[in-house]
Amino acid sequence: MDIESELGLRRSLGRFATGVTVVTCCAPDGRTCGITANSFSSVSLDPPLVLWNIAKVSNSLQAYLDAEHFAIHVLTAGQQDMAEHFARADHTRYDGIEHTISGQNVPILPGVLARFDCRTREIHEGGDHYIIVGEVEAHTAADGAPLLFFGGEYRTS
């Protein structure tokens, strides 16, 4: 696809407003991974399934493909800094970021609007991304305003 067509497609896709999540997992060597993602979607209630997409060029791709468990954190309107942090490509992803490690060996971020603790169920190839389907094993929800993404920008309304 030429650059003009890609920009046009990005512009049209950007007209779909989404929330913003951070998806976390641990690599087999114990390295903590976190990635800002707005490709999150619900798939099924019974069984409870959700999905997100990861770019094949992601530095942490292999960790997510190998992970038995991962967590999807839905960010609040006050967590844009966290979204920006986990959208940066670097290898010290949790420097200065408060977190705990769950019993399933997954990094957990506090203060989010919702969290879905998932077991990896299916991985599908989709062009330049992989589609990761997770079975929701536990979830939490809090009250508050969501962080939004629209037209390539963060919004709070």
Ligand SMILES: Cc1cc2nc3c(=O)[nH]c(=O)nc-3n(C[C@H](O)[C@H](O)[C@H](O)COP(=O)(O)O)c2cc1C
């Ligand atoms: C709002 C927003 C949503 C994003 N959604 C995704 C996504 O769904 N999947 C993905 O692979 N990257 C997504 N990205 C890009 C990644 O966050 C970013 O490329 C990644 O953190 C770069 O580091 P890495 O290569 O070490 O993974 C998104 C970025 C932003 C700002």
